[in-house]
Amino acid sequence: MDAVPPPSLPDPFALVSDQLRPLDELLSDLVGSEHPVLTRVAQQFFDLSGKRFRSTLVLLAAMAANGGRPGNAQQQQLAEITEMIHAASLLHDDVIDMTDTRRGAKSAHRIYGNKVAVLAGDFLLARASVLLSRLNDTRVVELQATAIEEMVQGEVMQLKASPQELLQMDHYVNKTYRKTAALMSLACQASAKLGGCEPKVEAALQAYGRHLGIAYQVVDDLLDFTGPSDTLGTTLGLPALSHLKQGLATAPTLFAADEFPEVGAMVQRRFGEEGDVAAVSRLVAASDGLPRTRELATNHAAQAAAALGVLPPSAARDALLRLCFDVLNRKA
């Protein structure tokens, strides 16, 4: 049975919902009415960023670092900036990967073309820079810019891995940190910095974000093999196998390669031969790859939870703890 959040832990999204500005207000601040095309693209991507997970995370980190009291205006601004950087990375990822769909919707570059997707991403990054600079804290600008660099370097690691690196679990985890977890980790750290926390609190929130982000992505990689399911575990669709189809080995495949050497050979040729994707999918299912991947995610979630230990007790700390279980519980 999967980990289930104890009902006594508060809902992370409910706890900060009154600190998240309404989306239309945020968008109108962001792009004004001058550029309806950019507004539409931004709107679409804020919609797709769903629950504004990263904003929620930054606001909870601010509260937890502050003994449970709501974050200050700077921290609330940081929450919006972090979501903007995430949206920009989605826009640029779509151009990069030639993805046809994102969460079922047509991806922006198919609707508007590469042109507008690259421009809208650049626009969001530039606007994020302006807003960051107004926070008047150089260290915070540096943390957020470092997060963007990590995301880029993670993409490059993925693109340019040598055949040997493709088989290394360390390489996979490092890439996963950079692509997904770095923004969460460094935004949590920046949030603590803006609250004037002591260094050990800042370090704890950075570690929390890092491990939570890795767990989040590892579960994503697992779902790519198992397919979406409802809360009772009933399968709702076919596994996407999108990473295999892109030539990418993730945790389930790497664990399977421990048991089946032929998987390793297929990883190193990026599943480039006829039948490779189906064969790997079958061998992963026959191996301990899926349970070992779940264990990997669970261990990172546990490390995230452990990092919270230095924070004073508060509803916000409990909500951060609950996220450690919620990420393991994702069904789609």
Added chain:
Amino acid sequence: MDAVPPPSLPDPFALVSDQLRPLDELLSDLVGSEHPVLTRVAQQFFDLSGKRFRSTLVLLAAMAANGGRPGNAQQQQLAEITEMIHAASLLHDDVIDMTDTRRGAKSAHRIYGNKVAVLAGDFLLARASVLLSRLNDTRVVELQATAIEEMVQGEVMQLKASPQELLQMDHYVNKTYRKTAALMSLACQASAKLGGCEPKVEAALQAYGRHLGIAYQVVDDLLDFTGPSDTLGTTLGLPALSHLKQGLATAPTLFAADEFPEVGAMVQRRFGEEGDVAAVSRLVAASDGLPRTRELATNHAAQAAAALGVLPPSAARDALLRLCFDVLNRKA
């Protein structure tokens, strides 16, 4: 006869060459050895950015604002940052416009793919943000980020102009400011700010950069019709007509539309019918479009020169003045 710089004005590039760090040192600082792909792309684009025009401009502005003494370390850093932002915009423009060549070389996205071009541009923007934040001046970060926003908005203006806007000279000049001149203008202003100049000097350098940048781009648009030539004016190749082929009307076409109403109709359909490009090219040549375009560029160059009046006399001020003539004198 074209304007020729009086020989007594100093060579702008020679004046600051000892303040420009060697390219290999700069690149190794920038990307390290971890990501050879990014290094190669960055190298290519620094090469293509030629004489490092924007770095030179920022360094000269620093000196001119400072009575001729070399700029401080912050201003030298700003010069490099400005070139990085320019290189990032070239990388993203190449993806955006599906350009096949840039200055004769294969553009990066043809060699490395959209993936690496978008990533390398993002990497340069993120690194520029980090370096900017270390300058510890929020207003300077804001100026540079605003420049990036202007560049994006200029691209969007170009992409989404209404048929009516396509015919407006104001729209063309405004778009030209945003796409090309904003970075020069705001970087000159930021350079003045980092030198602790009085507001009138800052305003003068901002105006200088704006008019110089517009003149620079208007000459570029002129060369698109006349083709490259040697210094004696001998034609070296066919006109590229690249803007017409992309559906874009620039100054020569807009002036020609004043004389030949059929040009206006073609502008509004973005030269989409068979034979439009050839017809416009012929009508532009038959009109006063080219001399009027040269006059437009010359007037902006003169306004740039006029803005220098408030600066104290120095070799750097004279070098900035010479750039006003050099841009008019460009042959390719």
